[in-house]
Amino acid sequence: MSGGYQYVVAAYAVIWFLLLAYVVVLGARTARIGRQVEAISRMLDRRERTGGDEDGA
Amino acid sequence: MTPSSTTDSTTRIPGERAAVVWGIIATVLVVTSTIGVFLVAPEDADQGVIQRIFYFHVAIALASLVAFAVACVAGILYLRTRNDRWDDVGEASIRIGLLFSVLVVLTGSIWAKASWGTWWVWSDPRLVTYLIVVLIYAAYFVLRSSAEDDRRMRYSAIYAIAGFASVPLSFYSVRVAESFVHPVVFTTSGANMPDSMLIWFVVSLAAMLALFIALLEVDLVGRRSERALRRLALRLENA
Numbered sequence: 001m002s003g004g005y006q007y008v009v010a011a012y013a014v015i016w017f018l019l020l021a022y023v024v025v026l027g028a029r030t031a032r033i034g035r036q037v038e039a040i041s042r043m044l045d046r047r048e049r050t051g052g053d054e055d056g057a
Numbered sequence: 058m059t060p061s062s063t064t065d066s067t068t069r070i071p072g073e074r075a076a077v078v079w080g081i082i083a084t085v086l087v088v089t090s091t092i093g094v095f096l097v098a099p100e101d102a103d104q105g106v107i108q109r110i111f112y113f114h115v116a117i118a119l120a121s122l123v124a125f126a127v128a129c130v131a132g133i134l135y136l137r138t139r140n141d142r143w144d145d146v147g148e149a150s151i152r153i154g155l156l157f158s159v160l161v162v163l164t165g166s167i168w169a170k171a172s173w174g175t176w177w178v179w180s181d182p183r184l185v186t187y188l189i190v191v192l193i194y195a196a197y198f199v200l201r202s203s204a205e206d207d208r209r210m211r212y213s214a215i216y217a218i219a220g221f222a223s224v225p226l227s228f229y230s231v232r233v234a235e236s237f238v239h240p241v242v243f244t245t246s247g248a249n250m251p252d253s254m255l256i257w258f259v260v261s262l263a264a265m266l267a268l269f270i271a272l273l274e275v276d277l278v279g280r281r282s283e284r285a286l287r288r289l290a291l292r293l294e295n296a
Contacts, residue, residue, distance in 0.1 A: 003106075026272070033282045044293070
C-alpha cells in the first residue's frame with residue numbers, strides 16, 4: 001500500500017479546515033463583543049458631553 | 058478615537074492570560090507534532106503512508122473523551138454549587154468535544170476508505186458506539202435550547218453527567234468484542250508500536266489536549282466578556 005497520499009492529505013485538510021472554521025467563529029464573536037464595547041463607550045462619551053441630560057434612548 | 062475615560066485598558070477578563078498562554082502552547086505543539094508526524098516519524102511497514110492519519114485521529118478522539126469528562130465534572134460541580142461558571146465550562150467543553158468528535162468520525166472514515174476500502178463498517182462496535190456518543194452529545198444542544206435560565210443549566214448538568222456513561226461504552230467496546238476490524242493499538246500490555254512512532258503520538262496527544270484547553274479558555278473569556286457587557290448595558294440603561 002505505497003499510495004494513499006490523497007487520503008492523508010484529505011484527512012489533515014478536514015482537520016485544519018474545521019479547526020480553522022471554529023477559530024473564525026470564535027473570532028467573529030470577539031469582534032461582536034468589540035463592537036458592543038465600542039457602542040457602550042460612545043454612549044458614555046455622549047452622556048459625559050451632555051452632562052447626563054441625554055438618557056441614551 | 059481616544060479611549061473613553063470610563064474604560065480601563067489594564068482591566069483583564071478572568072482567564073484572558075491563560076487563554077493567551079494556552080494558545081501559544083497549543084500552536085507550538087500542533088506545529089511540532091505536524092512536522093514530526095510528516096517528516097520524522099517512520100513509515101508503517103504494514104499500512105504505509107496512510108498510517109499517518111493515526112496520530113491526529115486517535116489524539117483527537119482521546120481529547121474529545123477528555124472534553125466530555127470535563128463536562129461531566131462541571132455538571133457535578135454546577136449541581137453542587139449552582140455557580141453559572143460551571144454551566145459555561147460544561148457547555149463549552151461539550152461544544153469543543155463535539156467538534157473533535159466530528160473530526161474523529163470524518164478522519165476515521167477517510168482512513169477506513171483507504172485501509173478497508175469502505176467509508177463505514179456498521180458491524181464494528183467501536184465505530185457504531187462512537188457515533189452513538191456523538192449523537193448523544195449533539196442532543197445536548199437540543200435540550201439546552203428547549204429550557205430557560207436555571208432549568209436549562211440544571212437539565213444540561215444532569216444530561217452531561219448521564220451522557221458521560223456512553224464514553225466508557227465506546228472506549229471498552231472494542232476490547233470486549235475483539236474480532237472486529239477496528240484495530241486496538243493500546244492494550245494493558247502497552248502500546249502496539251515502536252518508540253519512534255509512540256513519541257510522535259504522545260506529542261500529538263499533548264497538542265490536542267493543549268488545543269482543547271486553549272479553545273475552552275478562549276470560549277470562557279468570550280462568555281465572561283459577553284456577560285460583563287450585558288450587565289454594563291443594563292446598568293447604563295437604568296442609570
